[in-house]
Amino acid sequence: MDLEGFEAATVPHMNALYDAALRLAGDQATAQDLTQETYLRALRSFGTFTPGTNSRAWLLRIQYNLFCTQYRRGRRMPLVWLDEGEADPALDLPSAEPGPEEETVRELDREAVRRAIARLPEDFRTAVTLVDIHGLSCAEAATVLSVPRGTILSRLHRARRRLEAMLLPELGRVQADDL
């Protein structure tokens, strides 16, 4: 077994796999299990991987199939929902040289964005995760999710409009300040 080749092709993508697993599963323990099981399955089927193709997309497809067949069945998605009365933390855009206070704000930003993504329906959230966050093309995401490319574009478009609506006050303020 070519363990070195396997690790070279897959380990650089572990952050993406874990992040995608976390957004699918909703909790860290399940995300770790899902990531681990994905790597085991990938190892066993590494012979079917075509060198030169996108190994991140290959791993994400294995992970998504695994989630659908073994993790999602019979279990309610443990999503983090915002209370209706709860306001999102202040949102600001990154500057070139952040100080400690800005770093704190950025972490709040990231958390606010994560929660906004978590509020999306699963189909939308998965498309955003694959394309917007982890850089797959729409065609690659379509292969991962076994849907047409146009469906991915449609989901992304609608998901982004919802995200804008959730994050618009801060985005609009920053935009107005910048222009």
Added chain:
Amino acid sequence: MTCEDFQLRLTAFSLGELEQGEVSDARDHVATCDDCASRLLLDRQLTALLRASAVPAPQETVTAVLATVRAEAEAGAGRLAPSPRQPARRRHWLALAAAMLAAAAVLAVALLLVPAPDPGSPLSAAWSSYHSRGEDGLGTPTQAQAERLFAVLGPDSRTPDLAAFGLTKDGWEARDLAGHLAAVAEYRDPDGGRVTLMRWRGDLPQVAKGTEGGQLAAYTWGRHTSYWWEADGLVWCLVGTIDQDRLYGIAEHLGGESSPAPAG
């Protein structure tokens, strides 16, 4: 292209997924329409925020996944294949325990239960240190680092000579292993095999607890076995890619040399 046309294509344009024939129309429209230019800016700001929200894998996860993959590769795909109903993390430690049992039986070293390592422990840090080394070998510490190592570790900070085992020194350096200053030495054999020796002042990691003076603890690291022992307040860890019986001989040799002389 109208504003409505553009906004319907905004996501595809922003992602670079718009059909080639429509790209120049979209660009022309944005160049002359402030509203759509603002929408495009907003969309790109949103993309930046989404990308920045990615959560990296915790070190504990990286360590667990790599250990599981290596144990699986070592065992042979399928032979230790876990039942799909068992939690993956539990399977991982079962696989490690099985590999360790085999090593202990062959090498007759101390047999220990294998708990999950604390991600912030010297065990995890030593494992990461072992795997983070590049192919160019280690360098040489600065004079100040060497003096500090000697002050903390004493004479055992020096790199032992393992020429009798066919190994040549391939550099050494000072590293921080979970808050412990460690002397890390690398060796090579003529066949390209690699051996790493780490020493720091502190307690044996939990995995090696239970050994007595002069005993070695074996702990499987993926395809390799690492050997651990404590002597005179120092933790020693030896791991490498060479033949494991040979590595055990080196551990026995170093362990014998480093063990404190009997009192009296």
